[in-house]
Each structure stands twice: as structure tokens, then as C-alpha cells.
Amino acid sequence: AGLIVIACFILYGTFGIFTYLDKFNELSASSALELYPPQNVFTIIATVCVCYILLISEPLVIWAARTSVDGAFFKDKPMTTTRWVLIGLALCCISAGLASTSNNILIFFNIVGGILIPVVTLFVPSFFFMKATPGRKWYRTVQAWYTIVFTAIAAVACTWQTIDEIRK
Numbered sequence: 605a606g607l608i609v610i611a612c613f614i615l616y617g618t619f620g621i622f623t624y625l626d627k628f629n630e631l632s633a634s635s636a637l638e639l640y641p642p643q644n645v646f647t648i649i650a651t652v653c654v655c656y657i658l659l660i661s662e663p664l665v666i667w668a669a670r671t672s673v674d675g676a677f678f679k680d681k682p683m684t685t686t687r688w689v690l691i692g693l694a695l696c697c698i699s700a701g702l703a704s705t706s707n708n709i710l711i712f713f714n715i716v717g718g719i720l721i722p723v724v725t726l727f728v729p730s731f732f733f734m735k736a737t738p739g740r741k742w743y744r745t746v747q748a749w750y751t752i753v754f755t756a757i758a759a760v761a762c763t764w765q766t767i768d769e770i771r772k
Contacts, residue, residue: 608664615653622646666695669724672732714769718762727755 623639630639640647670691674683699720730751737744 608660612657612661615657619650619653623650662696663692665721665725666692668726668729669695672724672728675732675736714766715763718766719759722755722759722762726751727759730755 640650670688673691673695674687678687730748733740734745734748734752
């Protein structure tokens with residue numbers, strides 16, 4: 605997980621810095637890749653890097669959701685490879701299905717980024733931790749509640765920003 609976060613940070617940071625330095629005054633709320641022609645070497649490299657980031661970070665994002673779904677529906681039953689794969693496949697298919705319903709992929713990314721990712725990676729695991737761990741230490745409860753509250757505030761703020769963009 606740490607290596608994935610570091611790789612994402614380096615790739616996103618590199619893309620962001622070069623784009624910011626190159627297209628400083630032209631940047632807007634749209635995708636920065638739209639500012640470059642599709643045949644540009646930079647565009648091709650950036651697109652490959654974004655695809656790579658999505659591929660390597662998917663297991664990290666899905667892991668929390670998969671673990672939460674398994675804990676909610678299968679309680680203390682030992683994990684099987686089949687169930688692990690099927691839960692992950694279902695989560696990916698649901699995500700892909702939702703993404704394919706939108707004509708404006710940037711709005712979909714904003715909605716997913718603003719609601720689903722924080723809820724799936726932060727809120728749901730914290731909530732299930734509170735439900736599944738009755739004899740936890742007090743500071744773990746504080747951490748879980750802090751995560752739940754922070755995620756709720758961040759999700760509402762990001763969602764409001766997306767709704768505001770849609771209205772405009």
C-alpha cells in the first residue's frame with residue numbers, strides 16, 4: 605500500500621508540475637490532458653501513467669470495500685479465494701457500469717472522487733470497525749469517529765462543488 609501511494613504521488617506530482625509549468629494560464633476545471641494534442645509525446649506518456657496509476661491503485665481502493673462487504677455479509681467465516689475474487693469483481697463491475705452511464709466523465713470522476721472513494725476507503729471501514737470490534741481501546745474509537753466525521757464533511761463539500769459545477 606505504501607509503495608502504491610508513493611508511486612501515485614510521484615506520477616501525479618510529476619504530471620501536475622510539468623503541466624502547471626507548461627500551461628500555467630490555460631489551466632481550468634477541465635482535464636489538463638485536453639490541453640495537449642492526442643499525438644503529443646507528453647500526452648501519450650501522461651495517459652499511460654494515468655492508466656498505470658489506476659491499475660496499481662485499484663486493489664488498494666477495492667481492498668477496503670471488499671473487506672467491509674465480506675465482514676458485513678459473511679461475519680467470521682474464513683475468506684475463500686472465490687469469494688475474494690467475486691466481491692472484487694462485483695465492485696469493479698458496479699463501478700464500470702456506473703461510469704458507462706455518464707456522458708461527461710469528468711463529472712462522474714468528481715462524483716466518485718467526492719462521494720464513493722472517501723466513503724468506500726474511509727467511512728465504511730471505520731463504521732464496520734466500530735460495529736465489529738466491541739472491546740476496542742478508547743483511542744481507536746476516537747480515531748474511527750474522527751475518520752467518519754472528516755469523511756462526511758469532505759464528501760459533502762466535494763459533492764456540493766460537483767453539484768455547483770453541474771448547475772453552471
